[in-house]
Amino acid sequence: MSFNKYIQLALAFVFGIFFISCNKAKTSELQENSIQFDSLVIQKEKHLFNDTSKANANIELKLVVPKPNTSKNILSEIEKNFKVTLFGTVDFSKSMKDLANGYVENYFKEYKALEAIYLKDQEAYKQKQGSQEEDIYEPMESSYDYQHSTELELKFNKANLLSYVIHRYDYTGGAHGMNTDSCYTIVLNNGKLLKQEDLFDEDAMDQVAALIVKHIAKDNKVTQAEELEELGYFSVKEIYPNGNLYVTDKGITWSYNPYDIAAYALGTITATIPFAELKPLLKPNHPLTAFVK
Structure with a gap:
């Protein structure tokens, strides 16, 4: 290889190192926010009529909560936004854990209302047994199986911005469940979304x-x-x-x-x-x- 080729390769190498260094420097300009988080996970299930042989509802919450060592004002704004975007109109004096448990309890309360529909469907089936419509009215136990999950995923925590996505999944019988993603960014300087x-x-x-x-x-x-x-x-x-x-x-x-x-x-x-x-x-x-x- 000629001397000129060596020079060209050396210059290309130096330029490459310089380019990478510049990119790293540019990225490092975005300062990490001094906010750390703990995980909050709740997973529960409940059967219709509290009978394990019958259909059930399953709920899972996978959330994060800011640690108490976060600046008081910022901590308050993050919790406020998390509570509203996760649970809607809430009592802000309640902790994230209490609100999450209340969310789970309300989910099971709504599921319990299916018991009346379940009994009605069973009665309708009994009346149609032996008829040509029997197959139409025969209840499927799996059609009463419900599932819900909510996950709060942090996407970005730098430069006074905190971005996150709330992933939700709901299945209430039928061909398939439904996924929805709700996206948010908190501007930590003012606490607003x-x-x-x-x-x-x-x-x-x-x-x-x-x-x-x-x-x-x-x-x-x-x-x-x-x-x-x-x-x-x-x-x-x-x-x-x-x-x-x-x-x-x-x-x-x-x-x-x-x-x-x-x-x-x-x-x-x-x-x-x-x-x-x-x-x-x-x-x-x-x-x-x-x-x-």
């Missing part, structure tokens, strides 16, 4: 939509967006920013639940748009200045 309108004016929405469609097409390895409709997507012209989003250092991720923009079989669909592409569309003085230079 980040909203789509905090970032974009209404007149930028069409351009944001175009970027979302572009990235969904790329993720599906199609060259024309309209090809998505052959894969089970509904009209690509109706894919629009839905406000169900969260922020990480990779960009802004929009999430679409089954049936939002595509057939159930395609599941939850996400599109992450890098900040470099969103920069021209963001409002002045938006809350993500740490990410968009």
Whole structure:
């Protein structure tokens, strides 16, 4: 190998190290938030009529709670947002654990109401036994099996932002259950949940939509967006920013639940748009200045 080749390889190596170092430095600029979390897991089941031979409901909650060593004001705001987004209108004086247990109790209370329907179905079946309609009225025990899960997954905890997704799954009989994802980002400086309108004016929405469609097409390895409709997507012209989003250092991720923009079989669909592409569309003085230079 010639001396010039050695020089070229050496320069390429040095440039590569410099490039990697710059990227690491850029990432390290985003400071970790001084917030740690504990896990809170509850899993219970209950049978109809408290009879283990009959159908049952199963519920599982997999949550996280901020540790008490978190700054008092920030701790309060995180807990407040977690409680509202997980459980709706609540008594904020109650702990996350108490609210979670109350959520489970209410789930079983609603399940117990099925006992009256169960008895009614059994009685209707008895009256039809021996008739041509017997098969239609025969109850299936499995049709009374219910299942619910809620999981709070942390996505990002840096630069005064805390992003998380609440995954829910419900099965109440039938062909399949239903998954839903709800996405949130807390701006820790003010304790508020980040909203789509905090970032974009209404007149930028069409351009944001175009970027979302572009990235969904790329993720599906199609060259024309309209090809998505052959894969089970509904009209690509109706894919629009839905406000169900969260922020990480990779960009802004929009999430679409089954049936939002595509057939159930395609599941939850996400599109992450890098900040470099969103920069021209963001409002002045938006809350993500740490990410968009």
